Amino acid sequence: MSDSQSAAIQGEAHGGSHNPALLHHFAEPQQQRDASSLGMWWFLATEVMFFGGLFCAYLIYRLKFFGDFGAASKTLDVSLGATNTAVLICSSLTVVLAVWAAQTGRRMMLVGNLALTLVLGLAFLGIKSVEYREKFEKHHVPGTSFQFQEKIPGHPDQYADPRHAQIFFALYFVMTGLHALHMIIGVGIFVWLLTMAWKGRFTPEYNTPVEMGGLYWHFVDVIWIYLFPLLYLIDRHP
């Protein structure tokens, strides 16, 4: 072995033993982490466009059928919607605390906050399913059994057009349904993160999955931050 070779090997050993979490095509952990982060943000950008199309469809029909949308929106339960908003905001706090715990090497704080996030995520889905159940009972689900007999807010003598109200509920189910699907996927991701955290796989040097899972969860929270006022609070004043 030549001197330069042994010096190189020694130099590598001196710079810290080989990090098993560092993939060979990355020069250093920071570069690997930045690549993951950039990829995650591009994915979220496509998600913005994905939901953006639905928000666009919603805005067009809301402008066209404002009174009917107001009547349909009034049948939603504001207190359940507001509770779910608060539940998601609390879960966003536990997520950001989990990321912080992972970065500072606090394993039990990480496990605890991941578990709390899961509990809050499931609570959100539970409340959502109570709301969906009510829609089925009232025949507010678009389809052949759809019924809608509500008056337009501010027009006590005028009933809303059920066909236009049906468009509202179609958008309601697609938008909240797609959001709920993202929540279910998020719960799956966090179950995996919790398992890995329990096994002690995350360290201050390697915690990118927790950070990326956190970005996803916060994004889903942001979507709900817009869905709540747009769907529940159209025309609430007396």
Next chain:
Amino acid sequence: MSAHSTSSSLKTYVAIWIALLVGTALTVYASRLDLGRFNAAVALTIATIKATLVALFFMHVKGASEKLTKLVVLAALFFLLLLLGLSMADYATRAWS
């Protein structure tokens, strides 16, 4: 990623969390007031402030070590505004039958 190991970032997280809860209460309260055409504007403004707080502080856009992250966020917003803006410019200027 950098400099999150101080307890000051914990205080920031709790402050943002409280602000988000207050914003939620505020938007429910504002929806009960009759502001005419401004109800929607107020609701969307509060939602946008809340979303910005989540992105900047919870998603760490503010302290992002690489500028590319900010570029991606701005690109996403730009194309979203194109989508909504051009669609609304079309539909809002049509003569609805």
